Amino acid sequence: MVENSNSWSDRLWRAFSSMKLGLALLGIIAFVAAIGTLIPQLEQEPEKAKAVGQLWQTMGFTHLYSTVWFSLLLGLLCINLIVCSVQRVNGIYKRTFKLKPPSKLEQIPQKNRMVVQGTFAPLQESVQKVLKQQGYHFVLSDQSNLWSFIAIKRRLGNWGSLITHLSFVVLVLGALLGSILGFKGYFMQGAGSTLPIQSIQLSKGTVSETFSVRINSAEDRLLPNGERDNWYTNMSILENGQEVASDTLSVNHPFVYKGITFYQANFSNGAHFTAAMKGQKIPVILREQGQNYFQAPGTDLYLIATTIMGSSTSGQAGASYQIYKGTGEQPVQSGQLTSGQTIDVQGTYQLTFDGTNGFTGLQVKKDPGVTVIWLGCALLLGGLLLAFYWQPQVISGTLQSEDGIQGNLTVGALSGKVSGNTRKALEQFVSAVTK
Amino acid sequence: MLENLEVTMFYCLVMASTLGMLLYWIWIGSKHEFVGRLATYVTIIALLANTSAIILRMIISGHAPLSNGYEFILTFIWGIMAVYLFAEVRYKLRSLGAFVMPIPFLLLMFIIMSMGPQERIAQAIPPALKSQWLTFHVVTAMLAYGAFATSFGIGIMYLMKWSREQKAEKFQSQGIVSRFPALDILDELSYKVVKFAFPLLTLCIITGAIWADYAWGTYWSWDPKETWSLITWIIYAGYLHARSMYGWRGKRAAWMAVFGFVAVLFTFFGVNYLLPGLHSYAQ
Ligand code: HEM
Numbered sequence: 001m002v003e004n005s006n007s008w009s010d011r012l013w014r015a016f017s018s019m020k021l022g023l024a025l026l027g028i029i030a031f032v033a034a035i036g037t038l039i040p041q042l043e044q045e046p047e048k049a050k051a052v053g054q055l056w057q058t059m060g061f062t063h064l065y066s067t068v069w070f071s072l073l074l075g076l077l078c079i080n081l082i083v084c085s086v087q088r089v090n091g092i093y094k095r096t097f098k099l100k101p102p103s104k105l106e107q108i109p110q111k112n113r114m115v116v117q118g119t120f121a122p123l124q125e126s127v128q129k130v131l132k133q134q135g136y137h138f139v140l141s142d143q144s145n146l147w148s149f150i151a152i153k154r155r156l157g158n159w160g161s162l163i164t165h166l167s168f169v170v171l172v173l174g175a176l177l178g179s180i181l182g183f184k185g186y187f188m189q190g191a192g193s194t195l196p197i198q199s200i201q202l203s204k205g206t207v208s209e210t211f212s213v214r215i216n217s218a219e220d221r222l223l224p225n226g227e228r229d230n231w232y233t234n235m236s237i238l239e240n241g242q243e244v245a246s247d248t249l250s251v252n253h254p255f256v257y258k259g260i261t262f263y264q265a266n267f268s269n270g271a272h273f274t275a276a277m278k279g280q281k282i283p284v285i286l287r288e289q290g291q292n293y294f295q296a297p298g299t300d301l302y303l304i305a306t307t308i309m310g311s312s313t314s315g316q317a318g319a320s321y322q323i324y325k326g327t328g329e330q331p332v333q334s335g336q337l338t339s340g341q342t343i344d345v346q347g348t349y350q351l352t353f354d355g356t357n358g359f360t361g362l363q364v365k366k367d368p369g370v371t372v373i374w375l376g377c378a379l380l381l382g383g384l385l386l387a388f389y390w391q392p393q394v395i396s397g398t399l400q401s402e403d404g405i406q407g408n409l410t411v412g413a414l415s416g417k418v419s420g421n422t423r424k425a426l427e428q429f430v431s432a433v434t435k
Numbered sequence: 436m437l438e439n440l441e442v443t444m445f446y447c448l449v450m451a452s453t454l455g456m457l458l459y460w461i462w463i464g465s466k467h468e469f470v471g472r473l474a475t476y477v478t479i480i481a482l483l484a485n486t487s488a489i490i491l492r493m494i495i496s497g498h499a500p501l502s503n504g505y506e507f508i509l510t511f512i513w514g515i516m517a518v519y520l521f522a523e524v525r526y527k528l529r530s531l532g533a534f535v536m537p538i539p540f541l542l543l544m545f546i547i548m549s550m551g552p553q554e555r556i557a558q559a560i561p562p563a564l565k566s567q568w569l570t571f572h573v574v575t576a577m578l579a580y581g582a583f584a585t586s587f588g589i590g591i592m593y594l595m596k597w598s599r600e601q602k603a604e605k606f607q608s609q610g611i612v613s614r615f616p617a618l619d620i621l622d623e624l625s626y627k628v629v630k631f632a633f634p635l636l637t638l639c640i641i642t643g644a645i646w647a648d649y650a651w652g653t654y655w656s657w658d659p660k661e662t663w664s665l666i667t668w669i670i671y672a673g674y675l676h677a678r679s680m681y682g683w684r685g686k687r688a689a690w691m692a693v694f695g696f697v698a699v700l701f702t703f704f705g706v707n708y709l710l711p712g713l714h715s716y717a718q
Contacts, residue, residue, distance in 0.1 A: 026673060030670065037662050252566045261652055365653070374645075377645075
């Protein structure tokens with residue numbers, strides 16, 4: 001690194017290699033993120049967010065985490081982390097794989113040092129044997145009157161913080177990939193219906209795929225004790241009208257097709273009726289609580305379903321219905337139907353309740369960045385474990401002899417972050433050598 | 436039957452942990468070895484009662500203890516007492532009890548004062564919460580938060596001892612802080628505890644993300660609870676860096692450990708009770 005150069009790019013490089021900037025950025029990101037939890041966000045509370053002052057909305061405070069300037073902060077942190085890592089990688093490499101044995105006594109760490117006296121040749125042998133036994137990688141040097149070594153154990157620990165830092169960059173890249181190439185949407189459909197994937201409601205991105213989704217069944221299953229087991233949807237994927245895949249999904253058990261994931265998110269009861277009128281049979285599907293209605297052709301009679309009970313809850317399926325006339329506020333007719341029952345509606349048509357028909361609400365998502373995110377998570381965790389629980393131990397030593405027979409072995413250990421462990425490692429080594 | 440036993444265990448926990456706290460206080464003032472030992476034993480009893488209460492609750496409800504605030508707080512307290520007792524035994528640091536045990540005490544008082552019986556009983560959990568990842572999520576949170584509470588206690592001890600030592604030149608006696616370990620030992624311990632907790636907090640956030648991705652297809656949605664756990668994470672990352680790079684040890688590190696835990700508490704309570712959010716099932 002050219003330290004004294006003052007060219008523009010060098011100065012920029014130096015600014016970005018500073019940890020002060022990095023910590024400042026982290027602090028700013030934390031602060032801004034906190035602000036976002038105090039101001040209503042469009043993603044979570046659209047109504048409240050729209051009530052926030054116009055200036056704040058324009059500046060992006062109501063969709064803070066997707067603003068350009070928030071991304072910019074993350075981007076700067078990534079650059080910072082990359083520059084720091086690039087700067088440190090060579091040093092780490094040397095400290096890990098290119099250790100140099102000491103060439104004089106003074107190079108042995110002073111703080112943790114021990115001296116052993118004995119016979120030269122056996123000591124030399126014993127040192128090598130013990131280093132191997134205790135799992136050290138070592139390098140030897142044999143100069144005229146100085147035999148020396150340097151050894152390292154758990155050397156991958158040196159890479160821990162570097163891996164941790166780069167994992168953060170990986171995470172941000174994963175998120176970026178997802179937001180560029182992915183989409184997110186939602187649809188609610190009744191069992192038996194088919195829907196082109198292009199026609200779902202999107203909240204993010206665009207859909208380039210062209211297949212259709214057919215909902216074969218949608219079910220709200222309860223446990224014997226009355227608690228909800230789960231919502232189940234059986235669906236098929238149709239490419240040009242041909243079924244190419246099919247599966248049952250439920251909450252926490254999504255279904256994936258060509259990188260697009262379907263999540264069970266919602267459920268609503270519905271029912272299947274037949275309206276018989278002037279010799280014609282019209283199929284009718286209604287969702288409960290009047291979420292949709294049926295207007296008999298040529299009349300001003302409106303039919304809605306209020307509650308629908310599946311056969312699993314109470315033995316037999318049942319539906320309560322109401323008929324409204326024109327703009328009247330009170331129903332002109334209402335009642336309950338059991339499966340297969342037929343009634344007359346205002347002398348105009350015959351209504352048969354055929355059975356229940358579940359409506360399933362599915363979240364649809366394509367996020368090609370997710371694998372990268374999980375990779376980043378694994379690196380983050382692995383890096384942390386290496387940095388904290390796999391700390392390298394370096395010991396070095398020299399063996400000198402005055403007369404070629406007696407030897408003076410001086411060993412020292414480079415202290416890591418936990419000094420107690422260093423001392424212990426040194427003592428272990430020495431006691432094994434002298435045994 | 437089991438329900439009654441569970442409630443009994445809860446009150447055993449309340450009594451034992453309150454008594455434990457008082458005994459640690461008496462011990463630190465009186466220096467009776469017997470009182471100190473009693474404090475430890477009573478706290479162990481509190482932990483056992485807590486364990487039984489949680490296990491009984493899991494048997495009754497048939498799922499991990501995460502259906503409501505009551506269950507969350509019980510696991511939080513378990514984490515605090517377990518990590519604390521480990522630290523006490525491992526590092527012979529009984530005086531820490533006087534500073535950590537008030538936290539479970541206050542949490543239990545919070546349950547007693549603010550949650551009626553209806554809020555405490557086992558509830559059915561929505562399908563979205565039926566996931567093994569969530570169990571990992573809760574276990575890691577419990578241990579990480581317990582450890583952060585412990586480092587908070589150590590931080591308070593450090594700050595007390597430090598300010599006493601500043602004044603000690605004027606007044607001869609040091610009072611109770613003379614029973615505390617030396618400042619640099621406290622500092623090192625706090626660091627060790629944070630080092631234990633940080634990867635766990637990381638794992639907690641990751642398992643939460645994995646679960647959220649399974650449940651509704653978004654690994655990160657910036658809801659307030661997630662955001663605050665990230666902020667907590669950044670504070671502790673700051674602690675680790677400031678320490679190794681700028682030698683921010685001692686007083687500054689102690690303050691950061693205290694602030695970090697305030698962020699933990701905010702993630703836990705502030706988000707549920709002061710801010711709205713997706714994690715609303717926890718309300
Ligand atoms: C994204 C959040 C970050 C995380 C999770 C993180 C994590 C870590 C960890 C776990 C260590 C090892 C600490 C230890 O052994 O005590 C470390 C060290 C370090 N970090 Fe970070 N870091 C982050 C951001 C940064 C930033 C922004 C910078 C500056 C550009 C930075 C610079 C350093 C340096 C220089 C070290 C010392 C490495 C060593 O002692 O070998 N970190 N970091």
